[in-house]
Amino acid sequence: MAFEKEHKILDGYLRDKGLKQSAQRRDILNAFLKTEGHMTVEDLHKIVKRKNPSIGIATIYRALKMFCECGLCRELRLGDGMIRYEHKYGHAHHDHFTCLKCNKLIEATDPEIERLQEKLARKMGFKLQGHLLILYGLCRECK
Amino acid sequence: MAFEKEHKILDGYLRDKGLKQSAQRRDILNAFLKTEGHMTVEDLHKIVKRKNPSIGIATIYRALKMFCECGLCRELRLGDGMIRYEHKYGHAHHDHFTCLKCNKLIEATDPEIERLQEKLARKMGFKLQGHLLILYGLCRECK
DNA sequence: CAACTTATTGATAATGATTATCAATATCAA
DNA sequence: TTGATATTGATAATCATTATCAATAAGTTG
Incomplete structure (x- = not known):
């Protein structure tokens, strides 16, 4: 195993x-x-x-x-x-995209978005410790 | 009223x-x-x-x-x-930041992040219809 | 190895937010 | 005014998750 x-x-x-x-x-x-x-x-x-x-x-x-x-x-x-x-172990951080039609759940990341989140938090005086990002819409097959 | x-x-x-x-x-x-x-x-x-x-x-x-x-x-x-x-009516779209210590909930937005989400979705072949973004961390007072 | 302490297990009761049900009432069109 | 039907408030039902508890298993100590 x-x-x-x-x-x-x-x-x-x-x-x-x-x-x-x-x-x-x-x-x-x-x-x-x-x-x-x-x-x-x-x-x-x-x-x-x-x-x-x-x-x-x-x-x-x-x-x-x-x-x-x-x-x-x-x-x-x-x-x-x-x-x-x-x-989680051995898996890079990622966010998710869910299809509103077929309910498929797919992993997605953009390092640029991550960077901007940090920047936004800093600008507001926060110490960012984590985030939850889910994108909703229609996937390639359903749209 | x-x-x-x-x-x-x-x-x-x-x-x-x-x-x-x-x-x-x-x-x-x-x-x-x-x-x-x-x-x-x-x-x-x-x-x-x-x-x-x-x-x-x-x-x-x-x-x-x-x-x-x-x-x-x-x-x-x-x-x-x-x-x-x-x-929602008359309120611009915004995301949220929650403080893990005092549970304060604050609104936050970054048009650049919004734009990159669109781009990321497009790159993956999705039609984006909405998103949920919550930032977690410590607020100005608690950090 | 034996005795003992304590973590784990599985069944099931409890919880708590949300939804469904239903009889009584209110709204609205004719 | 009447009839059809939407709304209300109380409460039962739902359903995922947590808590409880007696029985058992793991691990430690003598």
């Missing part, structure tokens, strides 16, 4: 916090890492169930929250009432 | 859709318009209650949804689990 680096990050986090390991959490991490895209908790629950049918959904919630805390995962609130999760 | 223009917009919308007027909705619109900032449904409910103590919260939900449909109001999902509402 590999993913040694990611497991090492999780293990380091557990050690730092004095927490314990568990087979369930390892299974969830593997399923999370091998699944590309922007998962919902329910999506991941279904996937992990194939390997461990008795896993509870509360455990998925708990694990994803922990993965976010140790930098393996990023939370994504697109305004559809569900939190989505994507890989 | 004035706000003639905004009431005219609402009335036109009602006429177009074959809907009826109501004193409650007019009260809600006045309360909405006279309140600056980024209101939550509950905020507005409290305010309207001062004039009409028997107004139900469901009516506030319904009215705000309608105000959004006719362009008087904009919905704002900041990821804190509640939808916030702000004036």
Whole structure:
């Protein structure tokens, strides 16, 4: 299954916090890492169930929250009432474009936009720590 | 109370859709318009209650949804689990900056960023119809 | 290895914002 | 004035997420 680096990050986090390991959490991490895209908790629950049918959904919630805390995962609130999760470790920062017709979600970045955000924040006297940018519209296929 | 223009917009919308007027909705619109900032449904409910103590919260939900449909109001999902509402009519487009310490919410815009978003979307083959940009960090007072 | 402390798990109850339902009432056109 | 129908307010339903809790597993210490 590999993913040694990611497991090492999780293990380091557990050690730092004095927490314990568990087979369930390892299974969830593997399923999370091998699944590309922007998962919902329910999506991941279904996937992990194939390997461990008795896993509870509360455990998925708990694990994803922990993965976010140790930098393996990023939370994504697109305004559809569900939190989505994507890989963070080893992935450059990016924003998102969602198609209003087919609901496709695509990653997008522009370093120039990032730079201007910094500049705007500075101009207003703020210390920028992060941002959320979602572009809405019609994708190539739907427009 | 004035706000003639905004009431005219609402009335036109009602006429177009074959809907009826109501004193409650007019009260809600006045309360909405006279309140600056980024209101939550509950905020507005409290305010309207001062004039009409028997107004139900469901009516506030319904009215705000309608105000959004006719362009008087904009919905704002900041990821804190509640939808916030702000004036849209007569207000230039703007994005938001939220302070992670004091939760202050401030409006911000940069026409250059807007332009680059258009460009980025075009480059990816998308037709841009809107965007959501929230900057997170520490404000002048908290940093 | 055994005993003990404590984190984890899975089931399920609780939460909380929003939506749907419904009978009573208000609006508006004929 | 009447009839059709939109609106209202109360409240039940929904649904994603969180909290609770007893049972179990992990890891530490003697």
